[in-house]
Amino acid sequence: MQLLMEFKDLTRRFERDDYFLQASGSLSENETLAVRGPSGSGKSTLLKILARLLAPDTGNMFYKGEAYRQIPPQKWRREIQYLSQKPVVFAGSVQDNLRLPFNLNCSPPQINYSQDQASSYLEAVGLSTAILPQSASTLSGGEAARIALIRSLLVQPNILLLDEPTAYLDDSSAGQVINLLKTWLVEKDQRALVIVSHKQEDIKGFNQVKFLDL
Amino acid sequence: MDYSYIQISNTQLIFSVILVLITGGIATLLKLGLLKSLLWGTIRAFLQLTIIGYALTFIFAVNKLYIIIPILLLQCYIAARESTRRIHKAPDNPMLLSFLALTASTFIVGLIVVMLIISPQPLYSAQVMIPIFGMILGNSMNGIALSLDRMLAEINGHIDQVEQLLCLGASPWEAIKTDMQTAVKAGMTPTINALMVVGLVSLPGMMTGQILAGMNPHSAVRYQFVVMVMMTAAVAIGCLLMVGLYYKKIFTDDMAIVEQMRKN
Ligand SMILES: Nc1ncnc2c1ncn2[C@@H]1O[C@H](COP(=O)(O)OP(=O)(O)OP(=O)(O)O)[C@@H](O)[C@H]1O
Numbered sequence A: 001m002q003l004l005m006e007f008k009d010l011t012r013r014f015e016r017d018d019y020f021l022q023a024s025g026s027l028s029e030n031e032t033l034a035v036r037g038p039s040g041s042g043k044s045t046l047l048k049i050l051a052r053l054l055a056p057d058t059g060n061m062f063y064k065g066e067a068y069r070q071i072p073p074q075k076w077r078r079e080i081q082y083l084s085q086k087p088v089v090f091a092g093s094v095q096d097n098l099r100l101p102f103n104l105n106c107s108p109p110q111i112n113y114s115q116d117q118a119s120s121y122l123e124a125v126g127l128s129t130a131i132l133p134q135s136a137s138t139l140s141g142g143e144a145a146r147i148a149l150i151r152s153l154l155v156q157p158n159i160l161l162l163d164e165p166t167a168y169l170d171d172s173s174a175g176q177v178i179n180l181l182k183t184w185l186v187e188k189d190q191r192a193l194v195i196v197s198h199k200q201e202d203i204k205g206f207n208q209v210k211f212l213d214l
Numbered sequence B: 001m002d003y004s005y006i007q008i009s010n011t012q013l014i015f016s017v018i019l020v021l022i023t024g025g026i027a028t029l030l031k032l033g034l035l036k037s038l039l040w041g042t043i044r045a046f047l048q049l050t051i052i053g054y055a056l057t058f059i060f061a062v063n064k065l066y067i068i069i070p071i072l073l074l075q076c077y078i079a080a081r082e083s084t085r086r087i088h089k090a091p092d093n094p095m096l097l098s099f100l101a102l103t104a105s106t107f108i109v110g111l112i113v114v115m116l117i118i119s120p121q122p123l124y125s126a127q128v129m130i131p132i133f134g135m136i137l138g139n140s141m142n143g144i145a146l147s148l149d150r151m152l153a154e155i156n157g158h159i160d161q162v163e164q165l166l167c168l169g170a171s172p173w174e175a176i177k178t179d180m181q182t183a184v185k186a187g188m189t190p191t192i193n194a195l196m197v198v199g200l201v202s203l204p205g206m207m208t209g210q211i212l213a214g215m216n217p218h219s220a221v222r223y224q225f226v227v228m229v230m231m232t233a234a235v236a237i238g239c240l241l242m243v244g245l246y247y248k249k250i251f252t253d254d255m256a257i258v259e260q261m262r263k264n
């Protein structure tokens, strides 16, 4: 099993001196790393550090054996897709949102937007293609969360960093999302998942699970 | 020179004290606590304007580039400080960039107006350059202050969106493009709106001055039109430069939003 990602002795302090994050871990092919801990323990902070949106005070991160400083942030973030705790959609239709990464100046190399792929992801998470022309700002919280997830999947990352992806969903939709992630993980080589979740059922859905307690 | 305009004599000037007394009366009547500021403001305005009067008389008489240019640069510096004064907690210090943006916009537009449109003899006439550059500068300064303020507020309110765009592969510029558009627009809107109503509500100060000084209204209107479009252009260039130079300071070397942006 190939080691995909590793982070060693990451630390992070904020101005408030009663909080200190410290974390190490690794992630191999097809593995799921479940990050657990009480509210305020630093789960989101860790994910933001792994997405390089927040700089760690100390420590190092490696992707496929290479230290993060050697990898351009745009490439890093595209291959290691981060989804924030609050789902983010942009002005325009759902369709515009799904195409967005492909309309950037520096759109993903060797990947084109695939409508078939988008439709099959939509179906897998219980949404119909009728939602495509809808204005993204009118989506419900749970719909926005699923659209944001699909948008990231279409970029074809190797690692997904998901911050409570089922927080806005009912149990059956949550189950659909977890099932989609489960098939996504094994559909191709060199894929892995980091997930923050307070729900036992979410984690139980995966096969090779490692835990990181903060 | 033609002194056809009506001069204000010293005695006549003293009558303007009546106006100060009226303001003071209102301030006292309503217990506004403004009396001290009013007094101090009146004295300062009188002294500052008197000194400027003497300084300008001297500068116009000498009329040398080695005096004109440093004065214009000093004005740019003061305007740069003023345009960034209200902005706290901004990443890096935007003062220097504001100075660059103001100087560039003022000189580009100022030179076009002075050299091509007004073209006095000799070309570098302090009497033309100093007031024209000053008017441009005042507007650019307000535009830049508005843009900068708006840019920081927009990005601060959209941090999640900006970060998600970065994650989807956007460059820093792409990630904040809509916020930058809003910011530049906020800076430019007042001068563009001014184009719409000029002359309808009140006559602009410069035109009023020229008419009082005896200029025929047709000529005064031409000047005013040039001044209006020059201000719009200067504000556009100033805001664009400011925002375009400053946006890089919002990001770290790692293309992430700098820590300070989260603290506002
Ligand atoms: N930019 C910041 N400035 C100061 N403190 C911060 C900042 N970001 C996070 N914190 C603090 O760091 C701690 C960890 O926050 P984080 O969001 O990582 O927690 P979490 O484990 O994701 O919690 P939850 O389960 O509620 O989402 C919290 O106490 C939070 O208040």
Ligand SMILES: [Mg+2]
Residues within 6 Å of the ligand: A043, A044, A045, A085, A163
């Ligand atoms: Mg969190």
